[in-house]
Amino acid sequence: MSVLDTLRATVGDAHVREGTDAAPYLTDWRERYRGHALAVVSPASTDEVAAVVRTCATAGVPIVPQGGNTGLCGGATPDDSGRAVVLSLRRMNRIRAIDPYNDTMDVEAGCVLQSVQDAAREAGRLFPLSLGSEGSCTIGGNLATNAGGTQVLRYGTMRELALGLEVVTARGDIWHGLRGLRKDNTGYDLRDLFIGSEGTLGVITAATLRLYPLPVASCTALVALSSIDDAVALLSLARRGLGASLTGFELMAGDCLASVTRTFPAQRLPFEGDAATLPWYVLLELSDSESEAHARERFETVLGDAVANDGARDVVIASSFAQSRALWHLRESIPLAEKAAGKAVKHDISIPVSRMAEFVRDTNEALQHIFPGVRHVIFGHLGDGNLHYNVAPGAGWTDIALLARQEAIFDVVHAHIGRVGGSISAEHGIGQLRRDALAQFKDPIELALMHTIKHALDPHGTMNPGKVLIADS
Numbered sequence: 001m002s003v004l005d006t007l008r009a010t011v012g013d014a015h016v017r018e019g020t021d022a023a024p025y026l027t028d029w030r031e032r033y034r035g036h037a038l039a040v041v042s043p044a045s046t047d048e049v050a051a052v053v054r055t056c057a058t059a060g061v062p063i064v065p066q067g068g069n070t071g072l073c074g075g076a077t078p079d080d081s082g083r084a085v086v087l088s089l090r091r092m093n094r095i096r097a098i099d100p101y102n103d104t105m106d107v108e109a110g111c112v113l114q115s116v117q118d119a120a121r122e123a124g125r126l127f128p129l130s131l132g133s134e135g136s137c138t139i140g141g142n143l144a145t146n147a148g149g150t151q152v153l154r155y156g157t158m159r160e161l162a163l164g165l166e167v168v169t170a171r172g173d174i175w176h177g178l179r180g181l182r183k184d185n186t187g188y189d190l191r192d193l194f195i196g197s198e199g200t201l202g203v204i205t206a207a208t209l210r211l212y213p214l215p216v217a218s219c220t221a222l223v224a225l226s227s228i229d230d231a232v233a234l235l236s237l238a239r240r241g242l243g244a245s246l247t248g249f250e251l252m253a254g255d256c257l258a259s260v261t262r263t264f265p266a267q268r269l270p271f272e273g274d275a276a277t278l279p280w281y282v283l284l285e286l287s288d289s290e291s292e293a294h295a296r297e298r299f300e301t302v303l304g305d306a307v308a309n310d311g312a313r314d315v316v317i318a319s320s321f322a323q324s325r326a327l328w329h330l331r332e333s334i335p336l337a338e339k340a341a342g343k344a345v346k347h348d349i350s351i352p353v354s355r356m357a358e359f360v361r362d363t364n365e366a367l368q369h370i371f372p373g374v375r376h377v378i379f380g381h382l383g384d385g386n387l388h389y390n391v392a393p394g395a396g397w398t399d400i401a402l403l404a405r406q407e408a409i410f411d412v413v414h415a416h417i418g419r420v421g422g423s424i425s426a427e428h429g430i431g432q433l434r435r436d437a438l439a440q441f442k443d444p445i446e447l448a449l450m451h452t453i454k455h456a457l458d459p460h461g462t463m464n465p466g467k468v469l470i471a472d473s
Helices: 003-011 019-025 046-059 113-122 139-144 190-194 228-245 254-263 273-277 292-308 321-332 334-341 353-370 399-404 406-419 435-441 444-457
Strands: 039-041 063-066 085-088 095-099 104-108 162-169 174-177 202-210 217-225 246-253 280-288 314-317 348-350 375-381 386-392
Touching (some): 003 039, 019 039, 019 085, 046 162, 046 202, 063 139, 104 113, 113 139, 139 202, 174 190, 217 228, 217 292, 228 246, 228 280, 246 321, 254 280, 254 334, 254 375, 334 386, 353 375, 353 406, 386 406, 399 406, 406 435
Antiparallel strands (some): 162 174, 217 280, 375 386
């Protein structure tokens, strides 16, 4: 039997796609990478995943694991060779168990994030990961890229939200590691090897996720500011006044919000006068376990102090759930407005919060000196130091001209990241987009250890080749 015949026998004819049926799986969300594949295979169980991997391993066929295909670095897109099998996990979408007393749930890799949030809520619990793509991204992809989102400040990344994993190795063996334990000090933490590995070490098929009590009340506010320094000062004030109840702290350039209101006229900034045209805004949220009144009192005290100390130029506090969602919708629409405006050179980076203003100022100046007229599209999760620092066409620039200078722009931005002790990837991963830069940015010993792990777990290099690490020569 041929490889395709064996795969059809394993998962069923209808779940092996070729030709035009496979096309939607061969392009990334940003439409930057387009590949070819031998086929797209969609197993329905962990045993079927293991059988597919064994078949491909025996034949030397590369495997590209894929979840919701919402990644931003080309990590789930095959190369042009047409040799690889795209392994789609979308059929594996069952919630296997919820344990409210242990505050855990076992879910399969193909579960859409929003479905997991909803199932947790129905059980009276919170699964706190929140992303703009939560209606289509999947838990497997979230784990593979160690996704972050808007509530990392309080709950951490997916690495902190996953207690156990089920994984199919590059040989096709199944590691049954679904455990709901907070403490398990029995040797190497294999879970952390696979989380963030982007399918280069094995295929995550299920996870035990950490749940939390549902908050009793929440408060949301949009604050208008004159500078990033003022935003950092507000963050420090909010941390002192709200502690662990501070669950979100988002920084947005005024230009970003202006782009949202131009692109989506139904959305509006809730400010008038000078406050509607300031250069920076912060969206912050508090979640409280006591009462609405208690939450509101703490929130208003902190924001009142911010106004009194001249850090906040204006503040709007949402008075209803609908108003809160409208404020968050402004933030969540920034990537959509940016995509509608055309191509951009994107950076998902981590910067020490104390050096955020310095980084933005110096990097903006350096880019304008070398590439005059480009636009700076800046927003992100200031609470955990994660900035989306994007460069878009401005006066005198076209998409094509900008992308032709992409590598040079990367060099400028990465150099400034290095100067402030930051990271070139915060939550989007490495994929194809950052692979070559990683080789230049990582400490040589750290990079050598990563290659050692890759070779040990995937000696034949068939798991998502060309992603994260440059192949050994």
